[in-house]
Amino acid sequence: MIVYYNGQYIDKDEVRISPDDRGWLFADGIYEVVRVYNGWLFRMQAHVDRLNNSASEIGLRIPRDLDLTDISEKLLKRNDLSGDATVYIQVTRGVAARSHRFPDAGTVPTVYVLATEFKVNPHQFREGFAVLLVPDTRWARCNVKTINLLPNTLASEAAHQAGAQEAVFVRGKLISEGTHTSVIAIRDGVVITSPVDENILPSVTRAILMQLCQEQGIPVHAEGLTVQAFLQSDEAVLLGTTTELTPIHTIKLSDELGDLGEDTRFTTPGPITKLLQAGYRNLIQRECN
Ligand SMILES: Cc1ncc(COP(=O)(O)O)c(C=O)c1O
Incomplete structure (x- = not known):
């Protein structure tokens, strides 16, 4: 498998990450995952924009001449990926002797891009x-797509142990x-x-969904979703680049949240979920054919 690593297209096994890389030492980096349909990158520009925003939020300077669209397309070609795939992009603050403060201004970020079948x-x-x-339990700047995903992995494992496929975070109510x-x-x-603020990632899929709702005349209340409203809803849906629009059939409650009652079950997919799924599929067909 050919990957992009710091300006070179090389076999994945040839990649050598320095033990002084700040991604390795501090999780000092950011990432993106882009979905590919029929060999076409879906909403690439939105992902590049978000990566640039994450970079500017943490003061990481991505080289101006880094053309991630071109790199991703080359990787799809070189790896014969003409169907469903994902592109993973990671940028760290580069290699420098371990010190908490930022390294010298000339330190070159480490860039890694991987395209794989999905x-x-x-x-x-x-x-x-x-x-x-x-x-x-995450930090207060979840709008940054950081590679520091420890709370996410712990929650994901807790969900797995509970027989669920995803964990959903609750902050306050x-x-x-x-x-x-x-x-x-x-x-x-x-x-x-929830509103798009520093408590959540500005999701590309969510932005598409908001547009679909507008087109289909479905009213949106984006001022916050309380736990109670979530448990009492008619339908609930997970959104994401790889998850697309996946309905939720059961909400399980972690003991750590105190007594919130019984698990909630839904019949899936609900009527509005179906409508939105169809809209999403149409959009992919239009943009990736
Ligand atoms: C924490 C978090 N929220 C939401 C999303 C969904 O974002 P997107 O629709 O851009 O994939 C992701 C995607 O990885 C994520 O990591």
Whole structure:
């Protein structure tokens, strides 16, 4: 498999990461995952924009001449990926002797890009996932897509142990998002979700969903989704680049959240979920053919 690593297209096994890389030492880096349909990058520019925003939020200077679209297209070609795939992009603050403060201004960021085949189980879009609600133990700048994913991996493992496919974070009384997904609920025909602020990632899929709702005349309430509203909703959906629009069939409750009652079950996919899934599919067909 050919990957991009610091200006070179090389076999993945030839990549040598320095033990002084700040990604390795401090998780001092950012990333993106882009979905590829029929060999076409889906909403690449939105991902590049978000990566640039993450970089500027943490004062990481991405080289101006780094053309991630060109690199991704080359990797798809070189690896014969003409169907469903994902592109993973990671940029760290580079290699420097270990010190908490930023390295010298001339330190070159480490850039790694990987394109791999992606297989999705189509049943998930009908049957849905179970989610486990857990306390949001992450930092206060979740709008940055940092490679520091320890709270996400811990929550994801807790969900797995509980027989769920995703964990959904709760901050105070509000649902923030999943470990790698955004979350919406639907009640009485209204889509309810959290506002885009520093508590969640500005999800590319969520932005598309907002547009679909507008086109289809579905009202959106994006001032916050309380745990109670989530548990009492008619439909609930996970959104994400690889998850697309996957309905939630069960909400399980972690003991850490105190007594919130019983698990909640949904019949999937609900009518509005179906409408939005169809809209999303149409969009992919239009843009990736
Ligand atoms: C924490 C988090 N929230 C939401 C999302 C969904 O974002 P997107 O729709 O851009 O994939 C992701 C994607 O990885 C994520 O990591």
